[in-house]
Amino acid sequence: MIRKITYSLGRHVSTVACGTTQVRRFLHGAYFKIQPSVQEALMEGRPVVALESTIITHGMTYPQNLSMAREVEEIVTTNGAVPATVGILRGQIHVGLTDEELEFLASSKNVVKVSRRDLPYVLSQGLSGGTTVSGTMIAAHKAGIPVFVTGGIGGVHRGGENTLDVSADLTELGRTPVAVVSAGVKSILDIGRTLEYLETQGVCVAAFGESREFPAFFSRQSGFQAPYHVRDEEEAAELIASALGLGLSSGVLIAVPCPQERAASGQVIEEAIQQALSKARSKGITGKELTPFILQMLNELTDGKSLDSSILLLKAGGWGGGSTPVYFIYLLI
Numbered sequence: 001m002i003r004k005i006t007y008s009l010g011r012h013v014s015t016v017a018c019g020t021t022q023v024r025r026f027l028h029g030a031y032f033k034i035q036p037s038v039q040e041a042l043m044e045g046r047p048v049v050a051l052e053s054t055i056i057t058h059g060m061t062y063p064q065n066l067s068m069a070r071e072v073e074e075i076v077t078t079n080g081a082v083p084a085t086v087g088i089l090r091g092q093i094h095v096g097l098t099d100e101e102l103e104f105l106a107s108s109k110n111v112v113k114v115s116r117r118d119l120p121y122v123l124s125q126g127l128s129g130g131t132t133v134s135g136t137m138i139a140a141h142k143a144g145i146p147v148f149v150t151g152g153i154g155g156v157h158r159g160g161e162n163t164l165d166v167s168a169d170l171t172e173l174g175r176t177p178v179a180v181v182s183a184g185v186k187s188i189l190d191i192g193r194t195l196e197y198l199e200t201q202g203v204c205v206a207a208f209g210e211s212r213e214f215p216a217f218f219s220r221q222s223g224f225q226a227p228y229h230v231r232d233e234e235e236a237a238e239l240i241a242s243a244l245g246l247g248l249s250s251g252v253l254i255a256v257p258c259p260q261e262r263a264a265s266g267q268v269i270e271e272a273i274q275q276a277l278s279k280a281r282s283k284g285i286t287g288k289e290l291t292p293f294i295l296q297m298l299n300e301l302t303d304g305k306s307l308d309s310s311i312l313l314l315k316a317g318g319w320g321g322g323s324t325p326v327y328f329i330y331l332l333i
């Protein structure tokens with residue numbers, strides 16, 4: 001019996017490993033689909049911006065998540081680029097979602113939060129999922145999309161030196177050549193260690209604008225300096241172009257500080273973060289549930305202020321006023 005299983009498994013694995021047809025099957029069919037409007041834009045060399053979906057499936061509730069997702073896509077469209085929200089529907093990675101597909105992801109209860117390690121299981125089981133920064137970078141790269149915009153990326157969790165809870169977003173940035181534009185890292189995380197880890201992974205991190213201060217999503221200050229800063233869109237585009245042109249195979253992180261007037265009061269959020277963290281500790285929440293739990297607690301503790309502010313930042317802050325990432329890609333093509 002055991003022999004038989006080993007035999008069939010062995011045969012199966014070697015078919016997968018040596019059959020290029022399996023790879024083709026992946027790229028052109030069963031597991032991977034590029035929406036026609038996105039495909040067309042890519043073929044014609046028009047700018048495409050990738051967007052993640054964990055924020056839709058695990059960051060907010062229905063129907064607020066749906067309207068946020070639609071609005072963000074609209075901003076990309078208004079600025080002359082094509083939005084490609086990445087998500088997984090019934091075992092197939094979708095690069096670009098129709099409105100029905102967006103609605104399905106936003107309203108489904110049984111969706112998985114999908115980072116690199118989750119992909120094989122979710123695809124092989126035909127499940128649906130929201131892709132994290134890590135999962136979205138993989139899909140964007142496979143589709144040939146060089147720029148991806150999000151709110152806050154994952155990082156080293158506070159206490160990560162003991163728990164080893166380090167987001168796969170950071171290793172992904174070290175191994176996948178995509179430029180991620182974000183409003184930095186929320187101080188629910190250990191920002192200092194996150195920056196150290198990004199250095200270890202060889203990720204070129206640059207703050208956007210006049211200051212080298214690395215932004216903390218809700219606030220323009222984190223107390224930590226980014227190794228570099230790019231003063232404007234042109235410098236950012238040059239940076240991305242040199243990283244991708246060199247074939248470094250690692251990603252770039254451009255951190256755009258939120259506009260001052262949009263930031264929720266830093267002190268209020270900081271106190272709520274402390275409370276949320278101790279609640280997570282006392283409830284024993286760990287692993288992939290930790291980030292969604294803290295974000296939800298944060299929202300409750302600030303009477304929705306942290307979420308309002310997150311949405312505003314997604315729409316404006318992380319976007320450097322709306323057009324920044326689009327401009328990056330115009331300069332790249």
Ligand code: PSU
Binds near residue numbers: 052059131169287291
């Ligand atoms: N940080 C936020 N909001 C988020 C996330 C992170 O401020 O919604 C999401 C992103 O999709 C990110 C993921 O890629 O959580 C990281 O999760 P983890 O810490 O489990 O790697």
Ligand code: MN
Binds near residue numbers: 165166167168
């Ligand atoms: Mn984690």
